[in-house]
Amino acid sequence: MSLSDHNSPASGSSRPGHVRTPARAGRVADAVPGRRPGMRRRTDAAYYAAMLGLVAVFAFPLVWVASLSLKTGPEVLRSPPSLLPQDPQWANYAHVLETTPIGRYLLNSVILVAAGVVGALLLSVPAAYALSRFRGRMRGPRAFTRAVLAAQLLSPLIIAVPVYRVFVTLGLINDYVGLVLVYIAVTAPFLTWFLKNYLDTIPTELDEAGRVDGCSRLRALVLLVLPAAKPGLVSAGIVAGVTTWSQFVLPFILVDSPDLAPVSVGVVNLQSTSGEITTQYLAAGCMLAVAPVIVVFAFLQRHIVGALTAGAVKT
Amino acid sequence: MATTVNPADPEGPADPGSGLGLRDRRVPRRPRSSGRSGGVAGSSWPWLLPLGTVLLVVLVYPVLEIVRLSFTDASLVTGEPYSVTSETYTSLVTGTDFRHTLQVTFLFVLLSVVFQLLLGLAVALLVHGAERRGLRGVVATRAVVLTAWAIPGVIIGVIWSLLYQETASGVLNHGLSLLGFSGNTPFLSDPDNALVSVIVANIWRGTALSMILCYAGIKTVPDQLYEAARIDGASPVQTLFRVTLPMMLPILTMNLVLATVETFNSFDMVLSLTGGGPGTATQVLALDVYDQIFRQLNLGRGAAMAVVLMAVNVLVIGLYVRLTERQEKEI
Known part of the structure; x- marks a missing residue:
């Protein structure tokens, strides 16, 4: 996981209600007077212990599946189980990639996520702009906002x-x-809602200035507002991408060909054909399916946290 | 152009569901509003039209269609004739299957949501506290917890089914045997255990989002309040209950609403973890809807169940919309 953004403000965090990352974290701790340093060290140690426990609980399932994915068939069934595979079977991954359409599933997911998010942005940007800028003028947009929320x-x-x-x-x-x-x-409502909130934080003076100079609303949006909203667009796109990657119900119902199914559906297919002796392959399939998400997370965590919290808080 | 207040109401003719509030109420525009350059400047509808069409197709139409189908004996096979009946609902009410599903769902949602909220709050307080003390690894900790949110639900189900392996080679069973319990706990094949196992996995899954929402809520508490509490000599516990939690109340409520509706609607994780079994021990409502419609092809009955699911959604979403709008007004 990326530690690089520690102590640096998340991008776009100047917006109200956004996560304020601990630029001043040290100060607060230092500002507690009259406590003995020994006690503070003990409290710190307790915090570290709790965080370690937390990481263990949340990382363990994936770590265990990673371990399973590198074991041999008999090793998977051995009791007692061991965390470290005796002789890591990287060939399990090659086997899964060769004998199942998991590569195809992954590609499908990438295509669906990319097309879904880009397409949804095209729908959401004008709608979010209208909901943010025309607010209160007509009854319509408010009801529309409700529909977006409900959707x-x-x-x-x-x-x-x-x-x-x-x-x-x-x-x-x-x-x-x-x-x-x-x-x-299904992606557009979230994006619209998120972007509307983001655009609300961009002063209307910006587009009004453009309009005084003779820009149409559309030009003002494209040339002035969108560049200012870029951090919001990026965060929203990433979060939408992650949730779209998880989409299961719709493709599960609307598609039954492996040539089209995304990886979430693919893993269920894999599970249905997997027996006890092929657990390691199922585990490898799971790892392949979550790897892209983990990579995205490692690098873009701060965008995701920023977007999730900004969507929730407005003060 | 700029004075034409209402271009053809895009939702109008196709939308019998004006109860959903999608229709333009034709409130006249203030005369000095910015429409001086003509074109689209005056009205918001051209901007909303594309998304509006989509909402009509994926929100309004499906909702109306589900309600309509719920009063029929249609099967999933399209084109077959079917007749109108309210038998679907009466059989739901009189039968015991559906009551069982509702009971399972109620337990699943209640326990999941309660623990997700409590654990999410605890984790958020921990992360926030560590951050205030300037400790290392806070961001990494937060990221690890959040991965649970990012992993697709079906894959979480598969992952937990691997953890719950019922022989002594299963890792959770091994852990239990180290603690002196039986190493052959039937986590998923015993009906009572299965529901608990599903709930535990779901709590693990949902705590992440709850944590991040609580964390955002904590962040909204101004430092001056903590300062004031400290000067007044409040203990950490007092500060938590008298300052932090009251200030977080709006976001805690929002968190409750989101967690409830998400859990109600979720069936992907349950599908891959237990498939609703053993028997129907973990058959939650959303999974039952899927099962009725797509496995047993009983579209009518499934739609009636879906209407129940939707009614719960509408209640909770209505609450959510209200809360959100109140928050908006407070700005």
């Missing part, structure tokens, strides 16, 4: 059933275009 939380299952029927009628089952459209549709 974020509606169970994908409720969406999947009617969409499935429509897709069957239109022949869009097992169709990339159809699936991408659905991904865009």
